[in-house]
Amino acid sequence: MELWNKRDLAPPVLITFKCKTKHCKEDIRALCTALSTALRYFESLQSFEKAAAYVSRFSIRWNNRFYNMHGFRLLKRLNQALLRFRSVDIVRVLTDLVSMMPDVNYLEKTVDLPTRASLDFLLIRLQGLAKLFFRIVVLSKDAAKYYIRFISACYFFNLSSMFLCLLAEIWYKSRDICQQIGKFYNQLFPLRMLLADDGNEWPSKGAAALPDNLVAWMGDDWTEEIVIREDQSTVLNLRPGTDLFLLLTGEEEDLSSSRKIDARIDSKVSATKDSATSLPRTILMQNIKSDIGEVVVRQTKKPKEKQIDWRPVERLKSKFDVKKFLEEEKQKRKQDLPRALTSKVNSAAFNAFASSMMRESGKMSTGDYVRVFTEELEALVGKKKTSSKKQIKR
Known part of the structure:
Protein backbone atom coordinates (compact mmCIF):
# COMPACT_ATOMS: atom_id res chain seq x y z
CA MET A 1 0.00 0.00 0.00
CA ARG A 229 -11.14 24.49 -19.36
CA GLU A 230 -12.23 27.05 -21.91
CA ASP A 231 -14.04 24.46 -24.03
CA GLN A 232 -16.11 23.21 -21.10
CA SER A 233 -19.32 24.25 -22.84
CA THR A 234 -18.58 21.78 -25.63
CA VAL A 235 -17.63 19.08 -23.17
CA LEU A 236 -20.93 19.43 -21.34
CA ASN A 237 -22.78 19.49 -24.67
CA LEU A 238 -24.50 22.80 -23.93
CA ARG A 239 -26.83 23.46 -26.85
CA PRO A 240 -30.04 25.52 -27.12
CA GLY A 241 -32.74 23.77 -25.12
CA THR A 242 -30.35 21.93 -22.82
CA ASP A 243 -31.95 21.40 -19.41
CA LEU A 244 -30.65 20.28 -16.04
CA PHE A 245 -31.42 16.65 -16.80
CA LEU A 246 -29.17 16.62 -19.86
CA LEU A 247 -26.44 18.53 -18.04
CA LEU A 248 -26.21 16.00 -15.22
CA THR A 249 -26.82 12.79 -17.14
CA GLY A 250 -24.44 13.58 -20.01
CA GLU A 251 -26.38 11.45 -22.47
CA GLU A 252 -25.22 10.76 -26.02
CA GLU A 253 -26.64 12.34 -29.14
CA ASP A 254 -29.77 10.18 -29.25
CA LEU A 255 -30.88 11.37 -25.79
CA SER A 256 -33.41 8.56 -25.62
CA SER A 257 -34.15 8.84 -21.91
CA SER A 258 -34.69 12.59 -21.98
CA ARG A 259 -36.86 12.33 -25.10
CA LYS A 260 -39.04 9.76 -23.37
CA ILE A 261 -39.53 12.14 -20.46
CA ASP A 262 -40.27 15.07 -22.78
CA ALA A 263 -42.77 12.96 -24.68
CA ARG A 264 -44.47 11.97 -21.44
CA ILE A 265 -44.73 15.62 -20.38
CA ASP A 266 -46.05 16.63 -23.81
CA SER A 267 -48.67 13.94 -23.66
CA LYS A 268 -49.86 15.17 -20.26
CA VAL A 269 -50.01 18.76 -21.51
CA SER A 270 -51.90 17.80 -24.66
CA ALA A 271 -54.36 15.72 -22.64
CA THR A 272 -55.03 18.73 -20.43
CA LYS A 273 -55.61 20.94 -23.49
CA ASP A 274 -58.00 18.42 -25.08
CA SER A 275 -60.01 18.13 -21.87
CA ALA A 276 -60.23 21.91 -21.65
CA THR A 277 -61.43 22.36 -25.25
CA SER A 278 -64.13 19.69 -24.83
CA LEU A 279 -65.89 21.73 -22.15
CA PRO A 280 -68.84 23.98 -23.05
CA ARG A 281 -67.94 27.59 -23.69
CA THR A 282 -69.94 28.94 -20.75
CA ILE A 283 -68.33 26.56 -18.26
CA LEU A 284 -64.89 27.21 -19.74
CA MET A 285 -65.32 30.98 -19.43
CA GLN A 286 -66.40 30.58 -15.81
CA ASN A 287 -63.24 28.56 -15.11
CA ILE A 288 -61.01 31.05 -16.88
CA LYS A 289 -62.60 34.11 -15.30
CA SER A 290 -60.74 35.07 -12.20
CA ASP A 291 -62.75 35.18 -9.02
CA ILE A 292 -61.71 38.23 -7.08
CA GLY A 293 -64.38 37.66 -4.44
CA GLU A 294 -66.66 40.13 -2.75
CA VAL A 295 -65.25 43.54 -2.02
CA VAL A 296 -65.30 44.14 1.70
CA VAL A 297 -64.90 47.64 3.11
CA ARG A 298 -63.80 47.66 6.68
CA GLN A 299 -65.48 50.26 8.83
CA THR A 300 -63.29 51.81 11.42
CA LYS A 301 -65.06 52.34 14.69
CA LYS A 302 -64.01 55.04 17.01
CA PRO A 303 -62.97 53.66 20.35
CA LYS A 304 -65.44 54.42 23.10
CA GLU A 305 -64.20 56.80 25.68
CA LYS A 306 -63.92 55.34 29.10
CA GLN A 307 -66.59 56.76 31.38
CA ILE A 308 -65.45 58.21 34.64
CA ASP A 309 -66.61 56.39 37.76
CA TRP A 310 -67.88 59.08 40.15
CA ARG A 311 -69.01 56.73 42.87
CA PRO A 312 -65.97 57.40 45.11
CA VAL A 313 -66.71 61.14 44.85
CA GLU A 314 -70.39 60.64 45.73
CA ARG A 315 -69.41 58.88 48.93
CA LEU A 316 -67.49 61.89 50.24
CA LYS A 317 -69.25 63.15 53.42
CA SER A 318 -66.56 64.96 55.43
CA LYS A 319 -63.30 66.84 55.18
CA PHE A 320 -61.49 63.68 56.30
CA ASP A 321 -62.99 61.77 53.34
CA VAL A 322 -61.82 64.52 50.95
CA LYS A 323 -58.28 64.39 52.36
CA LYS A 324 -58.19 60.60 52.10
CA PHE A 325 -59.52 60.76 48.53
CA LEU A 326 -56.73 63.16 47.49
CA GLU A 327 -54.06 60.94 49.04
CA GLU A 328 -55.42 57.87 47.22
CA GLU A 329 -55.61 59.81 43.96
CA LYS A 330 -51.97 60.86 44.28
CA GLN A 331 -50.96 57.25 44.92
CA LYS A 332 -52.89 56.02 41.86
CA ARG A 333 -51.28 58.65 39.65
CA LYS A 334 -47.85 57.42 40.69
CA GLN A 335 -48.44 53.67 40.50
CA ASP A 336 -51.35 53.09 38.09
CA LEU A 337 -52.29 56.24 36.18
CA PRO A 338 -55.12 54.76 34.01
CA ARG A 339 -57.09 53.83 37.16
CA ALA A 340 -56.92 57.37 38.53
CA LEU A 341 -59.96 59.62 38.20
CA THR A 342 -57.73 62.49 37.05
CA SER A 343 -55.67 60.40 34.60
CA LYS A 344 -56.10 62.96 31.78
CA VAL A 345 -55.08 65.91 33.97
CA ASN A 346 -51.43 66.92 33.91
CA SER A 347 -49.42 66.88 37.12
CA ALA A 348 -49.12 70.66 37.50
CA ALA A 349 -52.90 71.25 37.32
CA PHE A 350 -53.66 68.42 39.73
CA ASN A 351 -51.06 69.55 42.28
CA ALA A 352 -52.41 73.11 42.14
CA PHE A 353 -55.97 71.81 42.62
CA ALA A 354 -55.00 69.63 45.59
CA SER A 355 -53.04 72.41 47.27
CA SER A 356 -55.86 74.96 46.91
CA MET A 357 -58.46 72.56 48.30
CA MET A 358 -56.29 71.76 51.30
CA ARG A 359 -55.90 75.46 52.03
CA GLU A 360 -59.70 76.01 51.84
CA SER A 361 -60.51 73.17 54.22
CA GLY A 362 -60.32 75.37 57.34
CA LYS A 363 -62.33 78.28 55.89
CA MET A 364 -65.61 76.44 55.04
CA SER A 365 -68.07 74.26 56.75
CA THR A 366 -68.10 70.55 56.01
CA GLY A 367 -71.11 70.62 53.65
CA ASP A 368 -69.90 73.63 51.66
CA TYR A 369 -66.38 72.21 51.45
CA VAL A 370 -67.57 68.88 50.06
CA ARG A 371 -69.86 70.63 47.51
CA VAL A 372 -67.15 73.04 46.36
CA PHE A 373 -64.62 70.18 46.08
CA THR A 374 -67.01 68.18 43.91
CA GLU A 375 -67.71 71.11 41.57
CA GLU A 376 -64.03 71.99 41.23
CA LEU A 377 -63.17 68.36 40.54
CA GLU A 378 -65.80 68.19 37.77
CA ALA A 379 -64.42 71.33 36.22
CA LEU A 380 -60.89 69.97 36.44
CA VAL A 381 -61.73 66.64 34.81
CA GLY A 382 -64.05 68.24 32.22
CA LYS A 383 -66.70 65.52 32.42
CA LYS A 384 -70.20 65.42 33.85
CA LYS A 385 -71.29 62.83 36.31
CA THR A 386 -72.82 59.67 34.90
CA SER A 387 -75.03 59.08 37.92
CA SER A 388 -77.38 61.43 39.69
CA LYS A 389 -76.04 63.28 42.68
CA LYS A 390 -77.82 65.37 45.24
CA GLN A 391 -76.99 69.02 44.84
CA ILE A 392 -75.94 70.82 47.99
CA LYS A 393 -76.84 74.48 48.18
CA ARG A 394 -74.39 76.99 49.50
Whole structure:
Protein backbone atom coordinates (compact mmCIF):
# COMPACT_ATOMS: atom_id res chain seq x y z
CA MET A 1 0.00 0.00 0.00
CA GLU A 2 1.30 3.41 -0.94
CA LEU A 3 1.95 6.00 1.73
CA TRP A 4 -0.80 8.40 0.62
CA ASN A 5 -3.38 5.63 1.10
CA LYS A 6 -2.43 4.81 4.70
CA ARG A 7 -4.92 6.28 7.12
CA ASP A 8 -2.82 5.43 10.21
CA LEU A 9 0.47 6.77 8.84
CA ALA A 10 2.61 7.82 11.80
CA PRO A 11 4.01 11.36 11.48
CA PRO A 12 7.74 11.95 11.85
CA VAL A 13 9.30 13.42 14.94
CA LEU A 14 9.26 17.24 14.81
CA ILE A 15 12.92 18.21 14.64
CA THR A 16 14.48 21.51 13.67
CA PHE A 17 17.91 22.36 12.30
CA LYS A 18 19.95 25.53 12.04
CA CYS A 19 19.84 27.16 8.62
CA LYS A 20 21.85 30.16 7.46
CA THR A 21 19.63 32.64 5.63
CA LYS A 22 22.32 34.44 3.61
CA HIS A 23 21.44 32.84 0.26
CA CYS A 24 17.91 31.47 0.84
CA LYS A 25 15.82 34.26 2.33
CA GLU A 26 13.39 34.32 -0.58
CA ASP A 27 12.90 30.55 -0.45
CA ILE A 28 12.21 30.67 3.29
CA ARG A 29 9.68 33.47 2.79
CA ALA A 30 8.01 31.52 -0.02
CA LEU A 31 7.78 28.40 2.18
CA CYS A 32 6.31 30.35 5.12
CA THR A 33 3.82 32.14 2.86
CA ALA A 34 2.66 28.91 1.19
CA LEU A 35 2.17 27.14 4.54
CA SER A 36 0.29 30.10 6.06
CA THR A 37 -1.96 30.43 2.99
CA ALA A 38 -2.79 26.71 3.08
CA LEU A 39 -3.57 26.86 6.80
CA ARG A 40 -5.91 29.85 6.39
CA TYR A 41 -7.68 28.15 3.50
CA PHE A 42 -8.38 24.88 5.32
CA GLU A 43 -9.48 26.79 8.42
CA SER A 44 -12.01 28.74 6.31
CA LEU A 45 -13.97 25.66 5.19
CA GLN A 46 -16.80 26.10 7.70
CA SER A 47 -19.46 26.13 4.97
CA PHE A 48 -18.13 22.87 3.51
CA GLU A 49 -18.06 21.28 6.97
CA LYS A 50 -21.67 22.35 7.48
CA ALA A 51 -22.70 20.74 4.19
CA ALA A 52 -20.77 17.59 5.17
CA ALA A 53 -22.65 17.53 8.47
CA TYR A 54 -25.94 17.67 6.55
CA VAL A 55 -24.83 14.69 4.44
CA SER A 56 -24.07 12.72 7.61
CA ARG A 57 -27.42 13.66 9.13
CA PHE A 58 -29.37 12.77 5.99
CA SER A 59 -27.66 9.38 5.66
CA ILE A 60 -28.77 8.52 9.20
CA ARG A 61 -32.21 10.14 9.11
CA TRP A 62 -33.46 8.39 5.95
CA ASN A 63 -31.42 5.18 6.17
CA ASN A 64 -34.36 2.95 7.14
CA ARG A 65 -36.49 4.29 4.30
CA PHE A 66 -34.04 4.38 1.37
CA TYR A 67 -31.28 1.95 2.42
CA ASN A 68 -31.88 -0.31 -0.60
CA MET A 69 -31.81 2.47 -3.23
CA HIS A 70 -28.68 2.88 -5.32
CA GLY A 71 -28.65 6.69 -5.08
CA PHE A 72 -28.89 6.59 -1.30
CA ARG A 73 -26.04 4.08 -1.15
CA LEU A 74 -23.94 6.55 -3.10
CA LEU A 75 -24.87 9.18 -0.53
CA LYS A 76 -23.68 6.89 2.27
CA ARG A 77 -20.38 6.28 0.45
CA LEU A 78 -20.02 10.03 0.13
CA ASN A 79 -20.56 10.34 3.87
CA GLN A 80 -17.78 7.83 4.52
CA ALA A 81 -15.40 9.82 2.31
CA LEU A 82 -16.23 13.02 4.18
CA LEU A 83 -15.59 11.28 7.50
CA ARG A 84 -12.17 10.20 6.26
CA PHE A 85 -11.38 13.80 5.40
CA ARG A 86 -12.11 14.78 9.01
CA SER A 87 -9.88 11.97 10.30
CA VAL A 88 -6.90 13.31 8.33
CA ASP A 89 -6.97 16.58 10.32
CA ILE A 90 -4.89 18.52 7.83
CA VAL A 91 -5.28 21.68 9.91
CA ARG A 92 -3.29 20.15 12.77
CA VAL A 93 -0.50 19.06 10.41
CA LEU A 94 -0.26 22.56 8.93
CA THR A 95 -0.40 24.16 12.38
CA ASP A 96 2.56 22.09 13.58
CA LEU A 97 4.60 23.12 10.57
CA VAL A 98 3.67 26.81 10.73
CA SER A 99 4.54 26.94 14.42
CA MET A 100 8.08 25.80 13.62
CA MET A 101 8.66 28.40 10.89
CA PRO A 102 10.46 31.71 11.63
CA ASP A 103 8.98 35.18 11.33
CA VAL A 104 9.17 36.23 7.67
CA ASN A 105 9.15 39.94 8.54
CA TYR A 106 12.58 39.71 10.15
CA LEU A 107 14.92 36.86 9.28
CA GLU A 108 18.05 36.58 11.36
CA LYS A 109 21.34 35.26 10.05
CA THR A 110 20.53 31.81 11.39
CA VAL A 111 16.99 30.46 11.85
CA ASP A 112 15.43 27.17 12.94
CA LEU A 113 13.60 25.25 10.21
CA PRO A 114 11.78 21.89 10.33
CA THR A 115 13.37 18.88 8.70
CA ARG A 116 12.44 17.57 5.27
CA ALA A 117 10.50 14.64 6.74
CA SER A 118 7.89 17.00 8.22
CA LEU A 119 7.26 18.63 4.85
CA ASP A 120 7.21 15.23 3.12
CA PHE A 121 4.53 14.09 5.56
CA LEU A 122 2.44 17.14 4.61
CA LEU A 123 2.92 16.46 0.89
CA ILE A 124 1.86 12.83 1.36
CA ARG A 125 -1.26 14.00 3.19
CA LEU A 126 -2.04 16.40 0.34
CA GLN A 127 -1.70 13.49 -2.09
CA GLY A 128 -4.23 11.49 -0.11
CA LEU A 129 -6.59 14.45 0.14
CA ALA A 130 -6.42 14.98 -3.62
CA LYS A 131 -7.45 11.37 -4.21
CA LEU A 132 -10.13 11.58 -1.53
CA PHE A 133 -11.73 14.78 -2.83
CA PHE A 134 -11.61 13.44 -6.37
CA ARG A 135 -13.69 10.51 -5.11
CA ILE A 136 -16.06 12.95 -3.38
CA VAL A 137 -16.53 14.85 -6.65
CA VAL A 138 -17.27 11.65 -8.59
CA LEU A 139 -19.67 10.30 -5.95
CA SER A 140 -21.52 13.62 -5.77
CA LYS A 141 -21.97 13.70 -9.54
CA ASP A 142 -23.13 10.07 -9.73
CA ALA A 143 -25.62 10.55 -6.91
CA ALA A 144 -26.88 13.76 -8.51
CA LYS A 145 -27.57 11.90 -11.76
CA TYR A 146 -29.62 9.39 -9.84
CA TYR A 147 -31.72 11.97 -7.99
CA ILE A 148 -32.28 14.13 -11.06
CA ARG A 149 -33.99 11.12 -12.64
CA PHE A 150 -36.19 10.87 -9.55
CA ILE A 151 -37.11 14.55 -9.88
CA SER A 152 -37.92 14.25 -13.59
CA ALA A 153 -40.19 11.29 -12.80
CA CYS A 154 -41.76 13.16 -9.82
CA TYR A 155 -40.70 10.37 -7.47
CA PHE A 156 -40.05 11.60 -3.91
CA PHE A 157 -39.81 15.06 -5.42
CA ASN A 158 -39.26 17.04 -2.20
CA LEU A 159 -36.59 14.76 -0.73
CA SER A 160 -34.86 14.30 -4.07
CA SER A 161 -34.72 18.07 -4.58
CA MET A 162 -33.20 18.51 -1.13
CA PHE A 163 -30.62 15.78 -1.77
CA LEU A 164 -29.80 17.28 -5.18
CA CYS A 165 -29.19 20.75 -3.72
CA LEU A 166 -26.90 19.33 -1.05
CA LEU A 167 -24.97 17.22 -3.55
CA ALA A 168 -24.56 20.22 -5.84
CA GLU A 169 -23.02 22.20 -2.97
CA ILE A 170 -20.66 19.35 -2.06
CA TRP A 171 -19.67 18.87 -5.71
CA TYR A 172 -19.00 22.54 -6.35
CA LYS A 173 -16.95 23.13 -3.20
CA SER A 174 -15.02 19.85 -3.54
CA ARG A 175 -13.86 20.83 -7.02
CA ASP A 176 -12.52 24.09 -5.63
CA ILE A 177 -10.77 22.22 -2.79
CA CYS A 178 -9.18 19.85 -5.31
CA GLN A 179 -7.82 22.77 -7.32
CA GLN A 180 -6.43 24.43 -4.18
CA ILE A 181 -4.78 21.19 -3.03
CA GLY A 182 -3.03 20.86 -6.39
CA LYS A 183 -1.90 24.48 -6.16
CA PHE A 184 -0.50 24.10 -2.63
CA TYR A 185 1.31 20.86 -3.50
CA ASN A 186 2.97 22.36 -6.57
CA GLN A 187 4.10 25.36 -4.52
CA LEU A 188 5.55 23.32 -1.66
CA PHE A 189 7.26 20.51 -3.57
CA PRO A 190 10.14 22.59 -5.07
CA LEU A 191 10.88 24.02 -1.60
CA ARG A 192 11.47 20.65 0.08
CA MET A 193 15.12 20.66 -1.03
CA LEU A 194 15.58 23.77 1.12
CA LEU A 195 15.11 21.63 4.24
CA ALA A 196 17.76 19.28 5.54
CA ASP A 197 17.27 15.53 5.90
CA ASP A 198 17.52 14.31 9.48
CA GLY A 199 18.87 10.93 8.40
CA ASN A 200 16.17 8.85 10.11
CA GLU A 201 14.84 7.63 6.75
CA TRP A 202 11.21 8.21 7.68
CA PRO A 203 9.23 6.03 7.31
CA SER A 204 11.41 3.77 5.15
CA LYS A 205 13.74 3.93 2.21
CA GLY A 206 12.16 5.36 -0.90
CA ALA A 207 9.44 7.14 1.07
CA ALA A 208 10.21 10.47 -0.54
CA ALA A 209 9.23 9.25 -4.02
CA LEU A 210 6.81 12.12 -4.45
CA PRO A 211 5.49 13.28 -7.84
CA ASP A 212 6.79 16.55 -9.20
CA ASN A 213 3.34 17.70 -10.33
CA LEU A 214 0.22 16.56 -8.53
CA VAL A 215 -2.14 17.35 -11.42
CA ALA A 216 -0.09 15.27 -13.84
CA TRP A 217 0.13 12.46 -11.28
CA MET A 218 -3.67 12.36 -10.91
CA GLY A 219 -4.07 11.68 -14.63
CA ASP A 220 -6.67 12.44 -17.28
CA ASP A 221 -9.64 11.83 -14.98
CA TRP A 222 -8.51 14.78 -12.86
CA THR A 223 -8.37 16.95 -15.98
CA GLU A 224 -11.87 15.87 -17.04
CA GLU A 225 -13.57 16.35 -13.67
CA ILE A 226 -11.59 19.05 -11.84
CA VAL A 227 -9.62 21.29 -14.17
CA ILE A 228 -11.68 24.16 -15.63
CA ARG A 229 -11.14 24.49 -19.36
CA GLU A 230 -12.23 27.05 -21.91
CA ASP A 231 -14.04 24.46 -24.03
CA GLN A 232 -16.11 23.21 -21.10
CA SER A 233 -19.32 24.25 -22.84
CA THR A 234 -18.58 21.78 -25.63
CA VAL A 235 -17.63 19.08 -23.17
CA LEU A 236 -20.93 19.43 -21.34
CA ASN A 237 -22.78 19.49 -24.67
CA LEU A 238 -24.50 22.80 -23.93
CA ARG A 239 -26.83 23.46 -26.85
CA PRO A 240 -30.04 25.52 -27.12
CA GLY A 241 -32.74 23.77 -25.12
CA THR A 242 -30.35 21.93 -22.82
CA ASP A 243 -31.95 21.40 -19.41
CA LEU A 244 -30.65 20.28 -16.04
CA PHE A 245 -31.42 16.65 -16.80
CA LEU A 246 -29.17 16.62 -19.86
CA LEU A 247 -26.44 18.53 -18.04
CA LEU A 248 -26.21 16.00 -15.22
CA THR A 249 -26.82 12.79 -17.14
CA GLY A 250 -24.44 13.58 -20.01
CA GLU A 251 -26.38 11.45 -22.47
CA GLU A 252 -25.22 10.76 -26.02
CA GLU A 253 -26.64 12.34 -29.14
CA ASP A 254 -29.77 10.18 -29.25
CA LEU A 255 -30.88 11.37 -25.79
CA SER A 256 -33.41 8.56 -25.62
CA SER A 257 -34.15 8.84 -21.91
CA SER A 258 -34.69 12.59 -21.98
CA ARG A 259 -36.86 12.33 -25.10
CA LYS A 260 -39.04 9.76 -23.37
CA ILE A 261 -39.53 12.14 -20.46
CA ASP A 262 -40.27 15.07 -22.78
CA ALA A 263 -42.77 12.96 -24.68
CA ARG A 264 -44.47 11.97 -21.44
CA ILE A 265 -44.73 15.62 -20.38
CA ASP A 266 -46.05 16.63 -23.81
CA SER A 267 -48.67 13.94 -23.66
CA LYS A 268 -49.86 15.17 -20.26
CA VAL A 269 -50.01 18.76 -21.51
CA SER A 270 -51.90 17.80 -24.66
CA ALA A 271 -54.36 15.72 -22.64
CA THR A 272 -55.03 18.73 -20.43
CA LYS A 273 -55.61 20.94 -23.49
CA ASP A 274 -58.00 18.42 -25.08
CA SER A 275 -60.01 18.13 -21.87
CA ALA A 276 -60.23 21.91 -21.65
CA THR A 277 -61.43 22.36 -25.25
CA SER A 278 -64.13 19.69 -24.83
CA LEU A 279 -65.89 21.73 -22.15
CA PRO A 280 -68.84 23.98 -23.05
CA ARG A 281 -67.94 27.59 -23.69
CA THR A 282 -69.94 28.94 -20.75
CA ILE A 283 -68.33 26.56 -18.26
CA LEU A 284 -64.89 27.21 -19.74
CA MET A 285 -65.32 30.98 -19.43
CA GLN A 286 -66.40 30.58 -15.81
CA ASN A 287 -63.24 28.56 -15.11
CA ILE A 288 -61.01 31.05 -16.88
CA LYS A 289 -62.60 34.11 -15.30
CA SER A 290 -60.74 35.07 -12.20
CA ASP A 291 -62.75 35.18 -9.02
CA ILE A 292 -61.71 38.23 -7.08
CA GLY A 293 -64.38 37.66 -4.44
CA GLU A 294 -66.66 40.13 -2.75
CA VAL A 295 -65.25 43.54 -2.02
CA VAL A 296 -65.30 44.14 1.70
CA VAL A 297 -64.90 47.64 3.11
CA ARG A 298 -63.80 47.66 6.68
CA GLN A 299 -65.48 50.26 8.83
CA THR A 300 -63.29 51.81 11.42
CA LYS A 301 -65.06 52.34 14.69
CA LYS A 302 -64.01 55.04 17.01
CA PRO A 303 -62.97 53.66 20.35
CA LYS A 304 -65.44 54.42 23.10
CA GLU A 305 -64.20 56.80 25.68
CA LYS A 306 -63.92 55.34 29.10
CA GLN A 307 -66.59 56.76 31.38
CA ILE A 308 -65.45 58.21 34.64
CA ASP A 309 -66.61 56.39 37.76
CA TRP A 310 -67.88 59.08 40.15
CA ARG A 311 -69.01 56.73 42.87
CA PRO A 312 -65.97 57.40 45.11
CA VAL A 313 -66.71 61.14 44.85
CA GLU A 314 -70.39 60.64 45.73
CA ARG A 315 -69.41 58.88 48.93
CA LEU A 316 -67.49 61.89 50.24
CA LYS A 317 -69.25 63.15 53.42
CA SER A 318 -66.56 64.96 55.43
CA LYS A 319 -63.30 66.84 55.18
CA PHE A 320 -61.49 63.68 56.30
CA ASP A 321 -62.99 61.77 53.34
CA VAL A 322 -61.82 64.52 50.95
CA LYS A 323 -58.28 64.39 52.36
CA LYS A 324 -58.19 60.60 52.10
CA PHE A 325 -59.52 60.76 48.53
CA LEU A 326 -56.73 63.16 47.49
CA GLU A 327 -54.06 60.94 49.04
CA GLU A 328 -55.42 57.87 47.22
CA GLU A 329 -55.61 59.81 43.96
CA LYS A 330 -51.97 60.86 44.28
CA GLN A 331 -50.96 57.25 44.92
CA LYS A 332 -52.89 56.02 41.86
CA ARG A 333 -51.28 58.65 39.65
CA LYS A 334 -47.85 57.42 40.69
CA GLN A 335 -48.44 53.67 40.50
CA ASP A 336 -51.35 53.09 38.09
CA LEU A 337 -52.29 56.24 36.18
CA PRO A 338 -55.12 54.76 34.01
CA ARG A 339 -57.09 53.83 37.16
CA ALA A 340 -56.92 57.37 38.53
CA LEU A 341 -59.96 59.62 38.20
CA THR A 342 -57.73 62.49 37.05
CA SER A 343 -55.67 60.40 34.60
CA LYS A 344 -56.10 62.96 31.78
CA VAL A 345 -55.08 65.91 33.97
CA ASN A 346 -51.43 66.92 33.91
CA SER A 347 -49.42 66.88 37.12
CA ALA A 348 -49.12 70.66 37.50
CA ALA A 349 -52.90 71.25 37.32
CA PHE A 350 -53.66 68.42 39.73
CA ASN A 351 -51.06 69.55 42.28
CA ALA A 352 -52.41 73.11 42.14
CA PHE A 353 -55.97 71.81 42.62
CA ALA A 354 -55.00 69.63 45.59
CA SER A 355 -53.04 72.41 47.27
CA SER A 356 -55.86 74.96 46.91
CA MET A 357 -58.46 72.56 48.30
CA MET A 358 -56.29 71.76 51.30
CA ARG A 359 -55.90 75.46 52.03
CA GLU A 360 -59.70 76.01 51.84
CA SER A 361 -60.51 73.17 54.22
CA GLY A 362 -60.32 75.37 57.34
CA LYS A 363 -62.33 78.28 55.89
CA MET A 364 -65.61 76.44 55.04
CA SER A 365 -68.07 74.26 56.75
CA THR A 366 -68.10 70.55 56.01
CA GLY A 367 -71.11 70.62 53.65
CA ASP A 368 -69.90 73.63 51.66
CA TYR A 369 -66.38 72.21 51.45
CA VAL A 370 -67.57 68.88 50.06
CA ARG A 371 -69.86 70.63 47.51
CA VAL A 372 -67.15 73.04 46.36
CA PHE A 373 -64.62 70.18 46.08
CA THR A 374 -67.01 68.18 43.91
CA GLU A 375 -67.71 71.11 41.57
CA GLU A 376 -64.03 71.99 41.23
CA LEU A 377 -63.17 68.36 40.54
CA GLU A 378 -65.80 68.19 37.77
CA ALA A 379 -64.42 71.33 36.22
CA LEU A 380 -60.89 69.97 36.44
CA VAL A 381 -61.73 66.64 34.81
CA GLY A 382 -64.05 68.24 32.22
CA LYS A 383 -66.70 65.52 32.42
CA LYS A 384 -70.20 65.42 33.85
CA LYS A 385 -71.29 62.83 36.31
CA THR A 386 -72.82 59.67 34.90
CA SER A 387 -75.03 59.08 37.92
CA SER A 388 -77.38 61.43 39.69
CA LYS A 389 -76.04 63.28 42.68
CA LYS A 390 -77.82 65.37 45.24
CA GLN A 391 -76.99 69.02 44.84
CA ILE A 392 -75.94 70.82 47.99
CA LYS A 393 -76.84 74.48 48.18
CA ARG A 394 -74.39 76.99 49.50
